[in-house]
Amino acid sequence: MDTRTPIPTHLTDAERIDRLRLIRSDNVGPRTFRSLINHFGSARTALERLPDLARRGGASGAGRICGEDDARAELAAARKIGVRLVAPDEAGYPPRLAVLDDAPPLLGVRGATDALMRPMIAIVGSRNASGAGLKFAGTLARDLGDAGFVVISGLARGIDQAAHRAAIGSGTVAALAGGHDRIYPPEHEDLLAALLEQGGAISEMPLGHVPRARDFPRRNRLISGAALGVVVVEAAHRSGSLITARIAAEQGREVFAVPGSPLDPRAAGTNDLIKQGAMLVTEAADVVNAVEPIMERPIAFGAHEGDGEPLDFEADAGDRARIVNLLGPSPVLLDDLIRMAGTSPTTVRTVLLELELAGRLERHGGGLVSLI
Template sequence: MDTRTPAMTEITGAERIDRLRLIRSDNVGPRTFRSLVRHFGSARAALERLPDLARRGGASKPQRIPSEADARAELEACARLGVSLIAPGENGYPPRLTELDDAPPLLGVRGVIDTMMRPMIAIVGSRNASAAGLKFASVLARDLADAGFVVASGLARGIDQAAHRASIEGATLAVLAGGHDRIYPPEHTDLLQSLLASGAAISEMPPGYVARAHDFPRRNRLVAGVSLGVVVVEAALRSGSLITARLANEQGREVFAVPGSPLDPRAAGTNGLIKQGATLITEASDVIQAVEPIMGRPLNLREDDVEPLAPDPDGAMRERVVNLLGPTPVQLDDLIRLSGASPAVVRTVLLELELAGRLERHGGGLISLI
C-alpha cells in the first residue's frame, strides 16, 4: 500500500478560526482562498484586506465576513456532530486531495480518521441502476475493500449506495454535498451511521447546509480528488457520473469504465468513456494492477504553483481589463493579451471582481461578468 505520506503538520486554533472566517466569507471559494493566503501571507492578513478588494471590484454592498464568534459557533456545532475541521497537511486530510488547486482549506471529517490516510478508489454510477449494475458494483467494492482499499462514493441512490454497503466491513468514505447533519438522500442516514464505524464521511460545507443542484458537481470533484482512480459502473450520456469522470481526468486520476449493452441507455456513458480512452475493467484486479505503479509515487503538492498578484493596479489598467469582460465567457490568456496588462495585474482585477460578486468562472478556464 501507499506508504509515501507527506509529513503531518498542525495549525493553531487561531489559524483555524481565521481560515474558517475567510472561506465562509462572501464570494471566497477554495481557489480564491488560496490566492489570497498566498499573496497576503496568512488568512488573517487576507481578512483585513477583503473589504478593500471587494470595494475596488465594484461591490454593491458590504461583503459578509463572519466574526470570530461566528467561526467559534460553527466549530462548536461541528464538535457536537463529532466532526473535525481539518486543514491540508494535517492528519486526517486525504493526502491526494492536497494536490488539487481547489482543495478545501478546511474539510469536515467524521468517523475513523485513519481511513482518510489510506489509498482510495472511487466507484460511481447511475442512480437508476440496473440489477446487474448494482451486483457488479457490490462485487467490485467488496473485492477492493478486501485488497485494502477504501471505497469512496457520494452516498447517492443506486451504484453509490451499493458500493458503500458492500465495503462497510473494510472501509468506505462518503463524500457529502451538504452539511454533515443534512444528509441527501434522507433515507441514507442509517447507511451513513453504519459506515462511520469503520469508515468516514467528509464535507466542505457547514452544519445545517442543505445541498442544492449546483453543489453536487462540487462534491464530485472531492470524490475524484481523494482517489487514485474513479470507476464508472453505469452512466447515461448526461449524468453526474460523467462529470466525476471528467473531473478525475482533469485531476490526473485514472478513469475506469465497465462496459455494458449498447441497448441499455444506462451503459451509453460508460461505453462512451471507453471509446474516449478510459480503461475497460471487468474485475477488481484490473483496477489494482493499474493503480499499483501510482501508489509509490510522491504526491504532486502544488502549494508553490499559485501565480502572483499585483499590489494595486492603477485605475486605467483596471478599467481596460473590466471593459474587455462581458456576459460572454472569455479565456484568461485572451484577456491578458488583449488588455496589454501583465498576468499579475489581470489576475488581481479578476480577484477584486470575484470578491465583489461580479465575476463568474466557467469550465476550461473561461470567465465572464455576472
C-alpha cells in the same frame, strides 16, 4: 517542488477560526482563499482587506464577512457531532485531495482517520441502476477492499450505496453535498452511521447546509480528487457520474468504465467513456493493475496557476478598466485575457480576484472566466 505557502501540520485554534471566517465569507472560494493567504500571509490580514478589495472590484455594498462568534459556534457544533475541520496536511485530510488547486481550505471530516489517509478508489454510477449494475458495484467494491483500497462514493441511491454497503467492513468514505447534519438522501443516514465505524465522511459545506443541485458537482470533485481513479459502473448520457469522470480527467486521475449493453440507456454514458479512452473494467484486478504504478510515486504538492505570485493592488486604473471591458458573459481563457489586456499576469489576476470578491466574476473549468 512545492511553491505554495506551506500550511502548518497543525493549526492553532486562532488560525482555524480565522481560516474558517475567511472561507465562509461572501465570494471567497478555495482558489481565492489560496491567493489571499499567499499574498497577505495570514487569514486575519486577508479578512481585514476584504472590504477594500471588493470595493475595488465594483461591489455595490459591503459583502458579508463571517464573524468570529459565528465561526466559533460552527466549530463547537461540529465537534459536538464528531466533525473536525482540518486543513491540508493535517491528519484526516485525504492526501490526494490536498494537492488540488481547489482543495477545500478546511474540510469537515468524521470517522476513522486512518481510512481517510489510505489509498482510495471512487465508484460512481446511476441512481436508477440495474440489478446487474448493483451486483457488479458491490462485487467490485468488496474486491477492492480486500486488495487494501478504501472505496469512496457520494452516498447516493443506486450504484453509490451498493458500493458503500459492500465496503463497510474494509473501509469506505462518503463525500457529502450538504452539511454533515443534512444527509441526502435522508434514508441513507443508517448507511452513513454504519460506514463511519471503519470509514469516514467528508464535506466542505457548513453544518445546516441543505444540498442544492449546484452543490453536487462540487461534491463530485471531492470524490474524484481524493481517489487514485474513478470507476463509472452505469451512467446515462448527461448524468452526474459523467461529470465526475470529466472532473477526474481534469484532475489527472485515472478514469475507468464498466461496459454495458448497447440496448440499455443506463450504459450509454459508460460505453461512450470507453470510446473516448477510459479503461475498460470487468474485474477489480483491472483497476488495481492500473493504479499500482501511481501508488509507487510519492504524492507531490505541485505549483498551481498563480500560486506564490504577488498581487498588484496599485495597478493603473486604465489597466483595470481595460481588463473589465474585455470580460463579458461568454467565458474567456485567462491566458487569452492576459494577452489581449497587454499587461502583466499579476495585474490581470489581481483584477479578477477583486471582481470575484465583489460577486461579479464566475470561474469555469479549464481556466475560463466570465462576468456575472
